[in-house]
Amino acid sequence: MTGQATHSTLSRTVLLSVRGLAKSFGGVQAVRGVDFEVGAGELLALIGPNGAGKSTCFNMINGQIRPDQGSIRLGNPDHSKELVGLTPRKVWRLGVGRTFQIAAVFGSMSVIENVQMALLSHARELHEFWRPARAQHRAQALELLDAVGLADQATLPVATLAYGQVKAVELAVALANQPRLLLMDEPTAGMAPAERVALMALTRRLVTERGTSVLFTEHSMDVVFAFADRVVVLARGEVIAQGSVTAVRQDPRVREAYFGSGRLT
Amino acid sequence: MTLASLLVQLLGGLAGASTLFLTSAGLSLIFGVTRVVNFAHGSLFMVGVYTAWTAGQWLRPILPGSAGGFWLAVLLSTVVVAALGALLEVLILRRIYRAPELFQLLATFAVALVLRDGCLWLWGPEDLLGPRVPGLTGAIPVLGMPFPRYDAALIAIGPLVLGLLHLVLTRTRFGILVRAATQDREMVSALGVAESRLFTSVFAIGAGLAGLAGALQLPREPANLGLDLPAISDAFVVVVVGGLGSLPGAFLAALLISLVKAACIALGTVELGGFSFAFPRLTLVAEFLVMAIVLVMRPYGLMGRAAAAPRSLATTLPAENAAGAPGRWPWGLLVVGLILLPWLAAGSPYTTVVLVDVFCFSLFAMSLFFIMGPGGMHSFGHAAYFGLGAYGAAIVLKASGWPMLWALLLGPLGGFAGALIFGWFSVRLSGVYLAMLTLAFSQIVWSIIYQWDDLTGGSNGLTGLWPAPWLSAQVPGATANAAYYLLTLICVAIAVLVLRRVLDAPFGLALRAGRDSPQRAESIGINVHAVQWAAFCVAGTAAGLAGVLYAFSKGSISPDLVHVGRSIDGLVMVLLGGVEALAGPLIGAAAFTLLQDTAGRSFDYWRAATGVVMLLIVLVFPQGLAGLFRMRRRPSTT
Amino acid sequence: MSTASLPAAASPILAVSRLCAWYGRAQILFDIDLTLARGEVVALMGRNGAGKSTTLKAIMGLLDRVQGSIRLEGADIRGKPAWHIARAGLGYVPEDRRIFTELTVMENLAVGRQARRSDAPLWTVDKVFELFPNLGRMRNRRGGEMSGGEQQMLTVARTLMGNPRVILLDEPSEGVAPLIVEQMAAMILDLKHEGLSVLLSEQNPAFAGAVSDRACILEKGQVQFDGSMRSLIDSPEIGRAFLGL
Known part of the structure; x- marks a missing residue:
């Protein structure tokens, strides 16, 4: 064995x-x-x-x-x-991605913004000062949220989710950079x-x-x-x-x- | 300079270190247990000086010429100030322990304002000279140089009190409870310890130490109304350098700072390679330089430990508010209305004068909000950038003789440069440490401006800063300052729009990410410090622009622009409006400026009045204004 | 002790009725009814976010806004400060250990020390060390230098020094190694044997089943099931519905 x-x-x-x-x-x-x-x-x-x-x-x-x-x-x-x-x-x-024991997400943001944040960082677009963030990498973020079963909750503030769902958000964030x-x-x-x-x-x-x-x-x-x-x-x-x-x-x-x-x- | 004179200077430094340590130890104890940074601590020190004077007056006829009278007066004022501290704790602090950190600071700042005017009312504006201490007059020779006997006695008192406090903290149950509460007061309470009594006694002891320090200071320095702010900022620096909550750290820091200052005086003016440098001038900033160096090398001070997660005022920005642009219409209408105002209000010319102030402070508050709300960094020295902008413009205008428009464009770079330097240090810290470091930087800017007569005009400031002729010309049918009013309005409107836009951009999102969860942000590749630093620079530039516009509207500037009071005004504006809504700082600035303008000018005790209003705000809304400052809670609560 | 006019079983040591609690503006608990008999161990069960810890905190006086009645041996303690409730005989063991890391074992115990009230079991340092022999061997060690399991023991020991009648245990098995979980279970049974009553919040059904007499299941801040452990085990559909088994 x-x-x-x-x-x-x-x-x-x-x-x-x-x-x-x-x-x-x-x-x-x-x-x-x-x-x-x-x-x-x-x-x-x-x-x-x-x-x-x-x-x-x-x-x-x-x-x-x-x-x-x-x-x-x-x-x-x-x-x-x-x-x-x-x-x-x-x-x-x-x-190398990471999730934490107590799910670490961006509490003031919506679910999709959390994922967009990771995608923006992956694309090295953090120091963009002008174009609104909400329109960027939206489709890709939705795809990831769909994969963890949260597509319907995309626009909800992450603070309103149940803990199990917050964990799923964190997973989507952690997987954003493949x-x-x-x-x-x-x-x-x-x-x-x-x-x-x-x-x-x-x-x-x-x-x-x-x-x-x-x-x-x-x-x-x-x-x-x-x-x-x-x-x-x-x-x-x-x-x-x-x-x-x-x-x-x-x-x-x-x-x-x-x-x-x-x-x- | 001889060895003897250096030694005497250093010994004098040690004597100063004793009272500095006593004040700081009180501040540190209070912070450790109650988690309140007591801004009124310097005022308690000042009250100690005054009560010692009064007690001395009373006791002199009863105990003429005896040393006992002096020491009895010291004891009495210690007790009186301790009682005052207990009273403040019961009446005010007890109600705000659960409020956000920043609210507590504002409340204690309000107390400081009230106490200052209280002293003015009780003792009048004149300096009151302290007595010589019987038995400790005269000097003892040190290597042939005279050293005051009283200072020699002071040197012994510092270590004595440190030893006593150490014994109490380690050997008594009260001390064990104090140390336990320093770590987790809720748990102490859940174990059956009456926390209210514990807190009141700790506050009384801390206040008593400040009172003792004040009373001991009286023979060295007359009682006067300017003692409170220097005392509190010195104590802050000592506590932060030593490490919050560490008494041995505070002792070390007090020694270090006092000795550095003494050394600066002893060194005098030094000629080096044809360049002369006056070290005594450094004394005003020496402690802040020490602090900046220590904090960069040891972010939690000499003997401090990483504090438990600081409670942040940075609450949840509603997602829709940050993302969308709600109410574009009302704002557009407001701007159109304001553009027409000089003609509509032609009959009351003062209106547009006040509104220029409102615009400048709106931008000032908005720039502070920028790093405080979405950035979660509580700057206590934001006036530095305002002042650097104003002085930058003034110097461009005066020294280079370039036209005013160049000054308007280049001035904000003063704010930018300040933020670039100070921001780099500040973003390495968080919470109270960051607040204190920013405060220290603004003090440094203040003392440089105050001392550099040739460039800044020193305490007199600079005059004759008028806008270009076409901006001062009378516009037909409008108020006198209509042209400059419109320039300010347009500049401020554009700057505010830009700041909003930046907050909606990926950069703004990254800034919030760093505030919400630095750990998560770092682990998805966000360089949190770099983002925060950039935010400091943006905010500094905007505050600089506000300063420039303000300077040209007044025609003259003085070091008052950078005073800590103005930084606090900025905080009050932001809190008044609410840190959750982007419109908050604008509304807060307008309300505060109009209030101060109408009520503030004709009233002797306006400080106390402001303080009482601030206290009412904080006490009536202990969790923040109408729930605007909801404390952040983790999404999961079982 | 003289005998009470009512049999012990009829007068619970802790009785909670219509308990509501809020975090800020959000209501978390809705009309919770709950009793704990003398010498009984009751497990508050339910999913994360169901309101288990909140219930314990509300009973302990650690929340700002609480309504309803909480009676400890008949006396209403609702709205009293936490220290008052602790002195009345409630011991609270929080979920994340929260020992005083800068203090030694002996000093940690000193913070918890309170005079005994009435008929609660009396605890001395020696007796506590009998229950936790490990701690007795490290009296002067600072809390921060202890292992997770030792810290877990110290939180309980510290609470016992207050001579409580009832112990509120928040998630004793959460985040600790299986071996420590077993020690915690044995300890709870020891405490019961000493005559203490225990109300614990617990997600681990095996653990709850091993130590408790009764279970009370919360879901969205409301009580969904209240009955003996046996009846819970006998009705798997309840476990599926509310515990995610």
């Missing part, structure tokens, strides 16, 4: 390669020597107890935090780009079980269509088990296990450090 999983990962092209990543905050080692890879088109779950270093890893890949050591390379090994040292903006321009890799920080936090499944099913459909890889953190094990191609488990800043869902699920160290009996989640 594990052999099969290894085989399937090796056969994929590597999209993101994280090597020897380390970071400490004021003497506390939050992440120590983390290695993992995300394959092209893969949905990889990064799980572990609170404070295990998941968010720190995310923020280092995203460019928000600069690692003390290690490398993060994007693209297949022949011509990959080093992400360490780049700002979040540059990382985004290289094709990213190669999407980082999702606890995508289903604060959602009801059915909403979780719907959001992840939608995510999977969209990324498969677009050939986008996903790296996500998650505490809800039903989501991880149902949607992850592979799992990386962090504890105390180190990778303690990685592999297929089944393999990780049965790993005794993971049970002890993270799952417990698994009865309640």
